[in-house]
Amino acid sequence: MSRLALTDLAAARGRRGLTSVCSAHPLVLRAALRLGRQTGETVLIEATCNQVNHRGGYTGMTPADFAALVRRLASEEGLPDAQLLLGGDHLGPNPWRDRPAEAALAEAEEMVAAYVSAGFGKIHLDASMGCADEPPALDDETTARRAARLASVAERVAREKGLPAPRYILGTEVPTPGGADHLLDSVAPTAPEAARRTIEVHRMVFARAGLEDAFSRAIALVVQPGVEFGNRNVIPYDPARAKALNAVLREEPRFVFEAHSTDYQGAAPLAALVRGGYAILKVGPEVTFALRETLYALDLIASDLIPGYGERPLMAAMERAMLDAPRDWQRHYGTGIDAHLLRHYSLSDRIRYYWPAPGAQRAVDRLLSALSGNRLPMPLLRQHLPAALSLADQPLDPEALLISRVMDALRPYSAACLQDDAATPA
Structure with missing residues (x-):
């Protein structure tokens, strides 16, 4: 063709x-x-x-x-x-x-x-x-x-x-x-x-x-x-x-x-x-949503797998970045009880504006470094990222996984x- x-x-x-x-x-x-x-x-x-x-x-x-x-x-x-x-x-x-x-x-x-x-x-x-x-x-x-x-x-x-x-x-x-x-x-x-x-x-x-x-x-x-x-x-x-x-x-x-x-x-x-x-x-937004979805799944996996990594530090870093500079989300999501949910999971994916923020970049770099080369147990992938089950128990290349999920x-x-x-x- x-x-x-x-x-x-x-x-x-x-x-x-x-x-x-x-x-x-x-x-x-x-x-x-x-x-x-x-x-x-x-x-x-x-x-x-x-x-x-x-x-x-x-x-x-x-x-x-x-x-x-x-x-x-x-x-x-x-x-x-x-x-x-x-x-x-x-x-x-x-x-x-x-x-x-x-x-x-x-x-x-x-x-x-x-x-x-x-x-x-x-x-x-x-x-x-x-x-x-x-x-x-x-x-x-x-x-x-x-x-x-x-x-x-x-x-x-x-x-x-x-x-x-x-x-x-x-x-x-x-x-x-x-x-x-x-x-x-x-x-x-x-x-x-x-x-x-x-x-x-x-x-x-x-x-x-x-x-x-x-x-x-x-x-x-x-x-x-x-x-x-x-x-x-x-x-x-x-x-x-x-x-x-x-x-x-x-x-x-x-x-x-x-x-x-x-x-x-x-x-x-x-x-x-x-x-x-x-x-x-x-x-x-759909493709950046897929990127965010995979990063958050890896954040959960690292929280469960890596001693000393912390409890979802990437999500916490993104929350700080968005609260520090609300211009790109506040008029779309408001300030009510649902605003926290929308900041992270809205289909409009306005979180995409915040990935270049220094704190966000540091958190992503730390996550990818923490998981790079690790072998992810199959049960943990079933729990947090079932789309990547084929990668279970192999040395992980997190960046390649992120690209693959966006390609999907x-x-x-x-x-x-x-x-x-x-x-x-x-």
């Missing part, structure tokens, strides 16, 4: 797709790259506007820094350059929306320029949000004009740097970034007429701006297929509810849909999404995106 490029998505619609891994954690990145080396499929790694930007984002990395990290890890994992694709997600004024619109858009232009300069070939243009002097949501025309403004910057930078022309993702109707904060009953798919209007308004505005060539490289539309996850539950994809929306793609044969917040959907819904035309499946979380995505060519579109 041939390796898929962005330009192949429309022709393979309903049968093939790409997994978009949205994480900056080195072990998650290694897992995605290692799985890609094994399967031979294209590895799409994306960074978001808040995570990585020309000011550093919350990771402290610029687009050039992030690209260098991913490419170094890819080289170490033996993944060919041609098999790696970098994307920028929600590129627009969102990180600076507390400023007046013109100031926020000036920052967004610099950010887009930095992403393109660093070799990011997939650019999601998202200028839908209002800024300090505007309503929270903008009309389609204003959104499209701002998207065209950012596309003009991307086009210019690519020409000046002699880089391949970017491929664009349009549309902004997406689930809450990182998952919803409340228990969910259902999520309505995007109305078909709204999807049609988004495409048509962008087509018209780009043409008016002399950006027909850029629009010809718009390959996907972000829509809401009716999937979401909250802190505690998941809304699975229902093909019947999305049937009218999916039919829009028959009218736009060169487009596919991009689905955000597909975390925790499971193998069957992911495969159905691809058959429905959602050729780009984004995942983030990614395998359903890989399978969904590599369906048999005879599969029938939903």
